[in-house]
Amino acid sequence: MxxxxxxxxxxxxxxxxxxxxxxxxxxxxxxxxxxxxxxxxxxxxxxxxxxxxxxxxxxxxxxxxxxxxxxxxxxxxxxxxxxxxxxxxxxxxxxxxxxxxxxxxxxxxxxxxxxxxxxxxxxxxxxxxxxxxxxxxxxxxxxxxTLSPEERYLELIQGNKKKIIERIPQHYIANYLGITPVSMSRIRNRVLKK
Amino acid sequence: MxxxxxxxxxxxxxxxxxxxxxxxxxxxxxxxxxxxxxxxxxxxxxxxxxxxxxxxxxxxxxxxxxxxxxxxxxxxxxxxxxxxxxxxxxxxxxxxxxxxxxxxxxxxxxxxxxxxxxxxxxxxxxxxxxxxxxxxxxxxxxxxxTLSPEERYLELIQGNKKKIIERIPQHYIANYLGITPVSMSRIRNRVLKK
DNA sequence: GCTTTTTATTATCTTTTGTTATCGTTTTGA
DNA sequence: TCAAAACGATAACAAAAGATAATAAAAAGC
Missing domain, CATH: 2.60.120.10 (Jelly Rolls)
Incomplete structure (x- = not known):
């Protein structure tokens, strides 16, 4: 080793x-x-x-x-x-x-x-x-x-990509999902209320 | 041969x-x-x-x-x-x-x-x-x-993917670009007027 | 420890997209 | 050849996203 x-x-x-x-x-x-x-x-x-x-x-x-x-x-x-x-x-x-x-x-x-x-x-x-x-x-x-931005976000937080959510600044993740940081913040807010 | x-x-x-x-x-x-x-x-x-x-x-x-x-x-x-x-x-x-x-x-x-x-x-x-x-x-x-739907459409019609535009029904191309057929029709209209 | 920078949320306004429906036109297949 | 299906454009409305700016919180750097 x-x-x-x-x-x-x-x-x-x-x-x-x-x-x-x-x-x-x-x-x-x-x-x-x-x-x-x-x-x-x-x-x-x-x-x-x-x-x-x-x-x-x-x-x-x-x-x-x-x-x-x-x-x-x-x-x-x-x-x-x-x-x-x-x-x-x-x-x-x-x-x-x-x-x-x-x-x-x-x-x-x-x-x-x-x-x-x-x-x-x-x-x-x-x-x-x-x-x-x-x-x-x-x-x-x-x-x-095939997925909407919101569906992609949900997949990310539910899937096996936990490391990304836990360790990466949010505005980079927004890029990764193909949306703006502001839009991602709104999606988070929407998802939270459900 | x-x-x-x-x-x-x-x-x-x-x-x-x-x-x-x-x-x-x-x-x-x-x-x-x-x-x-x-x-x-x-x-x-x-x-x-x-x-x-x-x-x-x-x-x-x-x-x-x-x-x-x-x-x-x-x-x-x-x-x-x-x-x-x-x-x-x-x-x-x-x-x-x-x-x-x-x-x-x-x-x-x-x-x-x-x-x-x-x-x-x-x-x-x-x-x-x-x-x-x-x-x-x-x-x-x-x-x-990184590209908007309109930019993707322009890239498609200008690029080396001519075959797609020429031979494929438009609603399939819309899928390929990640948008709806209706949205693609609007984009075509917008692009035409420029 | 304190200032500066980075980061995330929220609000407002505008633009774009999605949804649904209608209407010609073209294509298809029996 | 003719009826049915597929296709594309367009309109109207709702939903979502982009742009921008203000604010607050967190992190970074000295």
Whole structure:
């Protein structure tokens, strides 16, 4: 049991790794401390690193007409990266910012990409991660298309996303639900009275 | 050049296949004709097939409070399947319906899944397909979260999704944009006057 | 500990959207 | 070919959301 154990455990929720396979990655890992408000990825810059959150939390946001629109949150034991920038090589559209002081395990995407090409098991990990992402995005999209803002709020407070409600400032959550902070406050008020 | 060539070409936009690799798949392919309004996948049933559209078009929809909500369209040279049902093994949440008479190449998902486990190149194909999906879903989600319905409509008619506007009934497009058909009609009217 | 900044609520006003219904037009299928 | 169904535009009204501003409470930073 060391600093890196949570990362291995998380990877092994997707594929079992032999010690040899794990040792391929180990030398490339780095522990990085990040202060609140610091950024892990920046809009306009190519992302080339993957982070794994040991402590702390993050949000990611897009900039639309000069305004930040927060669309996702990350907590302990999750990966953070501008995934699309990594896989396409294009500049990132999104910025990832620490919402608290945080500790990450960091490694370069190109190391992982290298493993993909030579090892079936790592390639499979790449597939399963992408599938995991796609499933999450699909669910999210369907919610946005088929539920009203109030229904989305109710789903959030009743569902398995408790961490978000408990730990994230409300105006960011409003963004996440696709509404304004004022509107969210009204919805809370409405829901309370029922 | 035969019936199956478009499928091979499409796969090879993701990974180059040796003839040997292509021949792994070939014996499992089937040509299937589908009539307008027929279904390729059905809500509540486990999906186990992947289709590739040779001719025709499809929509997929979810059922929310008894109403169909169309969220995506498929045209020639695209894959259709309840992807999430295939990879999770859970019953499909969505239904795929032909919007015109159509011709498909069909093969079982389990065949592909078998290839994943024994061939690095096919495994890579699986990863790249999932990544492709994730990128599309992410773009879509960001549009829903950051653009107004009118902006989404403008993006649709100006962007590279011309096929949708040209070939799909308007009330389905309204669903796709996350608004009601009536609201979409108003937006069209507003946009026209500018 | 105290000031500044951030955050959430509330009120007002305007705009947009949803709902329902009506009415031509087009498409479909028997 | 002809009746039925599907489709799109529009109107009227209600409900909800956006924009803005004022205020209060909480958190952050020095």
């Amino acid at each position: 060391n600093m890196y154990t949570p990362l291995r455990q998380q990877i092994e929720r997707f594929v079992k790794l032999s010690d040899a396979e794990w040792n391929m990655l180990l030398p490339h890992l780095e522990i990085r401390k990040i202060r609140k408000h610091d950024r892990f990825a920046e809009e306009g810059e190519k992302a080339h690193e993957i982070g794994f959150v040991l402590e702390g939390m993050f949000r990611h946001f897009y900039i639309h007409q000069g305004e930040e629109r927060t669309t996702y949150f990350y907590f302990e034991n999750h990966f953070i990266t501008s995934y699309i920038s990594c896989i396409t090589g294009q500049p990132s559209q999104l910025t990832i910012e620490a919402l608290s002081d945080a500790t990450l395990i960091v490694f370069p995407y190109r190391v992982l990409a290298g493993f993909f090409e030579i090892n079936l098991n790592w390639q499979k990990f790449g597939r399963l991660i992408a599938e995991y992402l796609a499933i999450g995005l699909e669910e999210r999209m369907v919610g946005l298309l | 035969n019936m199956y060539t478009p499928l091979r070409q499409q796969i090879e936009r993701f990974v180059k296949l040796s003839d040997a690799e292509w021949n792994m798949l070939l014996p499992h392919l089937e040509i299937r004709k589908i009539r307008k309004h027929d279904r390729f996948a059905e809500e509540g049933e486990k999906a186990h097939e992947i289709g590739f559209v040779l001719e025709g078009m499809f929509r997929h929809f979810y059922i929310h409070q008894g109403e169909e909500r169309t969220t995506y369209f498929y045209f020639e040279n695209h894959f259709i399947t309840s992807y999430i049902s295939c990879i999770t093994g859970q019953p499909s949440q969505l239904t795929i319906e032909a919007l015109s008479d159509a011709t498909l190449i069909v093969f079982p998902y389990r065949v592909l899944a078998g290839f994943f486990e024994i061939n690095l190149n096919w495994q890579k194909f699986g990863r790249l397909i999932a990544e492709y999906l994730a990128i599309g879903l992410e773009e879509r989600m960001v549009g829903l979260l």
